[in-house]
Amino acid sequence: MFKKLIILVILLSVLLALVLLKNNTPSPVNNTPTASSDSAGFTTIEYEITDIKGEQYYGKSTDGTKIEFSADKISEGERVQVHDTVICYFDKHNFGKGLVKVEKK
Numbered sequence: 424m425f426k427k428l429i430i431l432v433i434l435l436s437v438l439l440a441l442v443l444l445k446n447n448t449p450s451p452v453n454n455t456p457t458a459s460s461d462s463a464g465f466t467t468i469e470y471e472i473t474d475i476k477g478e479q480y481y482g483k484s485t486d487g488t489k490i491e492f493s494a495d496k497i498s499e500g501e502r503v504q505v506h507d508t509v510i511c512y513f514d515k516h517n518f519g520k521g522l523v524k525v526e527k528k
Contacts, residue, residue, distance in 0.1 A: 467511040469528065472507050480525075482509065490522075498526040 428511060470482030471488050478494040480503065497503055508528040514520045 464515050465523065466515045468513070470509055470511055472503055472505050472509060475503075475505055480489050480509075482511075492522050493527060496522050496525045498524055501525075501527045503527055 468484055468488070468490075470484050470488075472480055472482050474481040480492055480494065480497075482490045482492075484490075492511070497509075503509060503525075509525050510528050512523045513526050514523055
């Protein structure tokens with residue numbers, strides 16, 4: 424019985440050591456660019472304008488996602504035309520709120 428207890432203590436200490444080593448090893452750094460602008464509190468996505476009908480703008484991202492927005496979302500002084508690339512800003516903490524602003528890239 425005493426041998427079983429010693430073996431159990433040794434196995435538990437090895438397990439504990441492995442857990443502590445795993446938590447102390449640095450995780451790999453992922454340097455891939457994201458569509459997120461963390462410091463500003465916005466999530467950004469780039470779209471190419473595919474069509475303009477009156478005050479409505481239509482765009483498509485590189486991954487095939489489409490967007491439609493009105494001219495009032497475009498930053499002041501920006502003149503957006505078909506085939507222009509725009510950056511669309513969404514509230515990072517409330518993505519469902521919708522589009523916050525659009526600026527020409």
